[in-house]
Structure formats: C-alpha cells, structure tokens
Amino acid sequence: MKNILTIAQFTVREALSRKIVIAFFAISTFVILLFTGIFAFVPFEDLTGMIRMQNKEVINISKEIVKMFKLFVIAPLFGGGLFLAIFSASGFIPNMLEKGNIDLLLSKPISRSQIILGKFLGGVLIVLANIAYLIISIWLLIGVKFGIWNIDFLSSILTITFAFATLYALIILIGILTQSSVLSMMISYLIFFIFSPLLSARENVAMFTDSKLTKYILEFLYYIVPQTSELGSIAKDLALGQRVISFQPLLVSTLFIILILYLSIIIFDKKDY
Amino acid sequence: MYAIEITNLTKIYKTRALNKGEIKALENVTLNIEKGTIFGLLGPNGAGKTTLVKVLLGIVSATSGSAKLLGENVKNYLVRKNVGYLPENHKFPNYLTGEDVLMYYAKLSGYEISKKSKEIEEYLQLVKMGKWRKTKIKKYSKGMMQRLGLAQAMIHNPEIIFLDEPTDGVDPIGRKEIRDILIELKNKGKTIFINSHLLSEVELVSDKVGMLNEGKLIKLGTVEELTTSKEIFEINISETLPDLVVKELKTKYTFQINNLKISLENANTDKVNKFMDELRKLGVTITSFNQKKESLEDMFIKSLTETKN
Ligand SMILES: Nc1ncnc2c1ncn2[C@@H]1O[C@H](COP(=O)(O)OP(=O)(O)OP(=O)(O)O)[C@@H](O)[C@H]1O
Numbered sequence: 401m402k403n404i405l406t407i408a409q410f411t412v413r414e415a416l417s418r419k420i421v422i423a424f425f426a427i428s429t430f431v432i433l434l435f436t437g438i439f440a441f442v443p444f445e446d447l448t449g450m451i452r453m454q455n456k457e458v459i460n461i462s463k464e465i466v467k468m469f470k471l472f473v474i475a476p477l478f479g480g481g482l483f484l485a486i487f488s489a490s491g492f493i494p495n496m497l498e499k500g501n502i503d504l505l506l507s508k509p510i511s512r513s514q515i516i517l518g519k520f521l522g523g524v525l526i527v528l529a530n531i532a533y534l535i536i537s538i539w540l541l542i543g544v545k546f547g548i549w550n551i552d553f554l555s556s557i558l559t560i561t562f563a564f565a566t567l568y569a570l571i572i573l574i575g576i577l578t579q580s581s582v583l584s585m586m587i588s589y590l591i592f593f594i595f596s597p598l599l600s601a602r603e604n605v606a607m608f609t610d611s612k613l614t615k616y617i618l619e620f621l622y623y624i625v626p627q628t629s630e631l632g633s634i635a636k637d638l639a640l641g642q643r644v645i646s647f648q649p650l651l652v653s654t655l656f657i658i659l660i661l662y663l664s665i666i667i668f669d670k671k672d673y
Numbered sequence: 674m675y676a677i678e679i680t681n682l683t684k685i686y687k688t689r690a691l692n693k694g695e696i697k698a699l700e701n702v703t704l705n706i707e708k709g710t711i712f713g714l715l716g717p718n719g720a721g722k723t724t725l726v727k728v729l730l731g732i733v734s735a736t737s738g739s740a741k742l743l744g745e746n747v748k749n750y751l752v753r754k755n756v757g758y759l760p761e762n763h764k765f766p767n768y769l770t771g772e773d774v775l776m777y778y779a780k781l782s783g784y785e786i787s788k789k790s791k792e793i794e795e796y797l798q799l800v801k802m803g804k805w806r807k808t809k810i811k812k813y814s815k816g817m818m819q820r821l822g823l824a825q826a827m828i829h830n831p832e833i834i835f836l837d838e839p840t841d842g843v844d845p846i847g848r849k850e851i852r853d854i855l856i857e858l859k860n861k862g863k864t865i866f867i868n869s870h871l872l873s874e875v876e877l878v879s880d881k882v883g884m885l886n887e888g889k890l891i892k893l894g895t896v897e898e899l900t901t902s903k904e905i906f907e908i909n910i911s912e913t914l915p916d917l918v919v920k921e922l923k924t925k926y927t928f929q930i931n932n933l934k935i936s937l938e939n940a941n942t943d944k945v946n947k948f949m950d951e952l953r954k955l956g957v958t959i960t961s962f963n964q965k966k967e968s969l970e971d972m973f974i975k976s977l978t979e980t981k982n
C-alpha cells in the first residue's frame with residue numbers, strides 16, 4: 401500500500417507540473433469568481449419579489465434560480481472538465497514508459513501491479529481535488545447567498561470523478577499497450593463524445609434497422625463501452641435532487657474499471673523494457 | 674553467499690518485425706560475483722551488457738536460467754530494496770530539481786528522506802553537484818545528469834550498485850572523481866557492477882572483468898589474468914606490405930598485421946631484430962618501434978577477432 405501511495409504522489413506531482421492542470425484550476429477559480437460577482441451584484445431578492453407580484457401563485461423562484469446555477473456548473477464541468485482531465489492524463493503512462501525513465505522505476509522495490517494502481521490512484525486524486533475545489537466553492541456560494549444547503553449537489557464530486565476513473569482505466573490500458581498518448585486520448589474522446597451518447601440512445605439508432613443481429617450487437621456494445629453518458633445523467637440527476645432512473649451504469653462501470661486495470665497489470669507484467 | 678549469482682541465463686527478445694524474429698541477447702551466461710568487489714562487464718555495442726543488468730533488476734524477464742541478488746531470486750521485487758541502479762541514458766522527470774530527484778527516488782527505494790535530510794547535501798557534494806541542488810534538471814548538462822544519476826544510485830545506501838556506462842559524457846576530471854567514489858564504496862563493502870566499453874577505466878578499478886560478445890560470456894577473470902604478462906613488440910612501417918610478403922614472413926614468425934602496424938607476441942629481442950632485418954631487406958621503412966604490455970583493450974580486440982574467425 402505504501403508503494404501505491406508513493407507512486408500516486410509521484411503522479412500528482414507530475415500532473416501539477418503540467419500547464420493543463422494549472423489551467424483547469426485557473427478556469428475553476430475564474431468560474432468561482434464569476435459566481436461570486438453575480439451573487440454580489442445581481443439583486444435576486446428584488447427579482448424574486450417582482451416575479452411574485454406579476455404571478456399570483458407563489459413559486460419558489462430562488463429554488464429555480466439555484467437549479468439553473470447548478471446546471472450551469474455541472475454540465476460544462478462534466479463535458480469540459482473531463483475533456484481537460486483526459487487531455488492531461490493521457491500522457492501519464494506513455495511518459496512513464498519512456499526509455500531511461502521506466503528502467504529506473506522498475507529497478508525499484510515496487511511491483512508492477514503497485515505501479516499501475518498507484519498511477520490510477522494518483523490520476524483520480526488530482527481530478528477529484530480539482531472537481532471538489534470547484535463544486536464545494538459553488539456549493540458554499542449558493543448556500544451563503546440563498547440559504548440552500550442541499551448536499552445532493554456535492555454528490556457530483558464523486559460521480560464526475562467516477563466517470564473520469566472509468567475512462568482513465570482505459571487510458572492506462574491503451575498507454576501500456578501502445579505507449580501512445582495521442583491514441584489513448586483519441587479513443588477516450590471517441591467514447592466520451594460519440595460512442596457512449598450514441599449507445600445510450602441505441603433504441604433510436606436501432607429504429608433504422610430491422611436486423612435482430614444489429615440490435616444485439618448494439619446492446620452488447622452498450623454494456624462493454626464505458627457508459628460515460630449514463631454516468632453524466634446520473635451526476636446531473638443526483639445533483640439536482642431528481643430521481644435516478646437506474647444505477648446499473650455505476651455497477652457496470654465499476655466492473656469495467658476492475659477488469660481493465662487487471663488486464664493492464666497482466667500485460668504490463670509480461671513486458672520487457 | 675555471492676552478491677550476484679547468475680546461472681545459465683538466456684534471454685531471447687521476440688521482435689514483432691517479421692524479418693527479424695528473435696534476437697538472442699544472452700546465451701547461457703553463468704557468473705558469480707563476490708560481495709565487496711567491483712566487477713566490470715565489457716563488450717561491444719549490442720553484446721547484451723545492458724540486457725544482463727536489466728534481467729538482474731527485473732526490468733526484462735529471462736527466457737531461461739536463473740539469477741539471484743544477495744541470495745534471493747530476482748523475481749522477488751523486494752530484493753531491489755538493496756540495489757542501486759544508474760541506467761544508460763537515464764531520464765528523470767525534467768520538472769524536478771536535483772534535490773527533488775534524490776528525495777523522490779530514495780522514497781521509491783523505500784528510503785524516506787526529506788529535503789532537509791543531510792544525505793541529500795552529502796551525496797550532492799560527493800558528486801560535486803552541491804550548488805545545483807535547487808536548479809531544475811531541465812537545465813543540467815549531460816555530465817551533470819550523469820553525476821546526479823550516480824548520486825541517485827547511492828543515496829539509499831544499497832548493497833549492490835549497477836552502473837551502466839557511468840562515465841558517459843563526464844569529463845576526464847569527473848571520471849577520476851567517479852573512480853574514486855567507486856573505490857570508496859567498495860571499501861565500505863559494497864558490490865559494484867559496471868557496464869562499460871571504456872576499457873582503460875574498467876581496468877583501473879575492477880577486481881574482476883568479464884567479456885560479453887553476442888550474448889556469450891567469452892572471458893572472465895582478474896585484469897591480470899586476462900591481460901597476462903605477455904610483452905608485445907609493435908613495429909610501424911611506412912607502406913603496406915604486399916600479401917605475398919606477409920605470407921612468406923608468416924611461415925617464419927607469428928605476428929599480426931593491421932595496415933601499417935605489425936605486432937609480435939611472445940618474441941624475444943633477438944627474434945624481433947631478425948624480423949626487422951628482413952623488413953629492411955625488403956626495402957620497408959620502419960617509422961617507429963615500441964615494446965609494451967598487453968592492455969585490456971588489446972585483449973578485447975584480440976578476443977573479438979578470434980571469435981569472429
Ligand atoms: N527491448 C528490446 N527488445 C528487443 N531487442 C532488444 C531490446 N533491448 C535490447 N535488444 C537487443 O538485444 C541485443 C543486446 O542489447 P543490449 O542493449 O543489451 O547491448 P549492450 O551490450 O548494452 O550494448 P551497448 O554497448 O550499445 O549499450 C541487441 O541486439 C539489441 O538490439
């Protein structure tokens with residue numbers, strides 16, 4: 401365990417040396433400042449009062465506004481945040497495998513499975529820290545401003561990080577297999593932006609065909625391709641306190657992570673460097 | 674118990690390129706190295722020196738045979754707690770400073786130190802890198818990287834230290850300093866394994882040397898044993914001898930000829946004089962003559978040509 405933590409620490413250190421991670425923190429800070437500004441200068445109380453006068457029915461306007469703000473954070477964070485996270489994480493394994501670097505690492509009293517697990521843990525931790533920083537800050541701002549201290553919103557820290565972890569496991573496997581950061585990145589983006597959304601809407605896709613086989617293939621692919629799209633919906637629903645339709649994607653993704661990491665370890669173990 | 678014990682070690686790299694297939698990097702290598710000694714492994718490029726070290730460190734897995742470090746099979750990753758390694762062309766993450774490198778890599782070896790630990794100062798001073806400790810290694814020169822790499826290999830106080838081309842890129846004064854460090858380590862009871870093709874250097878520090886060629890250990894012994902006490906007479910001439918003349922001379926003398934350089938072994942002064950008389954009779958001008966002891970380099974080149982034929 402100590403070795404895994406050492407490798408994880410090393411990975412975090414590497415991540416911090418990257419401009420992209422710094423940029424991520426900077427953007428988060430910018431968003432937080434933006435919210436602070438909006439909350440400080442826009443008189444929501446007056447707005448609420450005005451709408452209340454026009455509509456006779458009293459609707460909880462501040463609750464609606466808060467919901468909007470939350471969506472305004474979650475949606476870009478899931479899309480843009482993970483985009484940046486994948487971008488910065490795709491180089492971790494290929495960099496580690498560089499000649500002259502990997503030799504030294506492998507000569508240390510650390511097993512190869514510990515290296516893989518440490519790399520995984522380190523990458524996940526840095527993304528977790530980043531997302532937590534943004535979400536907790538926004539949560540605090542909303543709480544102070546509107547007096548709404550809804551902890552549902554905080555759950556998105558875990559769900560978004562989990563979506564990243566799923567793709568990151570795959571990035572590790574591809575990195576070990578090909579030593580190419582570009583390839584890991586491209587495949588992750590393909591899944592995240594194209595395959596997963598397509599497969600989650602597979603019923604609509606299947607409408608265009610009568611073939612049973614195609615339907616089975618789509619169903620099969622749905623379960624083996626990381627379900628990031630579904631994880632995104634779960635993140636949104638949980639954050640907004642809505643009912644989650646199915647937690648199955650969480651289970652499938654957990655299995656996916658375990659399997660992919662296991663495969664990575666087996667392959668890494670067999671390789672000469 | 675030996676520090677390093679290698680038995681019938683064979684390594685075949687499977688390459689994916691169809692035309693090549695397999696590369697036999699090591700073939701049946703058996704070698705034992707005693708504790709507290711310096712061992713020098715020689716061999717031309719591609720002989721398998723780095724591969725041998727990598728097998729010992731678990732970076733490459735052996736195809737067959739076995740290897741032990743301090744009595745423990747190298748497949749057990751924990752044996753590497755007591756091992757230091759300076760890889761050839763090593764790379765440290767370039768965002769680290771000198772002191773970061775030492776701290777992190779010591780930690781990876783299971784040796785916890787902080788930036789304030791006296792070891793960092795001590796080892797950086799030892800390799801003459803003290804004033805660079807806070808500089809990003811991005812800015813280091815090749816020789817400086819090599820010095821830092823050496824400090825990294827020693828900082829966790831390991832029992833065995835593997836150095837792959839340690840003086841690569843280091844200036845002559847630095848080389849002398851590194852040699853002194855190695856001898857000091859040996860005096861502390863450490864075992865040192867050096868890969869090199871700088872024969873003259875290996876000769877100066879090694880207790881024992883081995884020579885690897887095309888994956889086979891073709892020579893093994895102390896420097897004295899390998900170089901023997903043979904005396905060589907070297908005659909330099911002004912123009913090449915015609916093949917016919919060489920053939921003729923070879924019936925009477927044993928010698929080697931390499932362009933304008935003729936070397937006679939196991940000859941006495943009398944014989945050498947006669948040989949020179951014959952050369953002069955043929956109208957050959959002798960440009961220089963000297964008598965020397967065989968060096969490791971001569972042995973190296975000779976045994977390589979021997980195995981080629
Ligand atoms: N990872 C690898 N995969 C395939 N072949 C390899 C690999 N590493 C080394 N080889 C091959 O094994 C042989 C021995 O290489 P090695 O690096 O051990 O030689 P060396 O004696 O250290 O050479 P040098 O003096 O140039 O450092 C070479 O033919 C090389 O091409």
Ligand SMILES: [Mg+2]
Nearest residue numbers: 722723761837
């Ligand atoms: Mg080598």
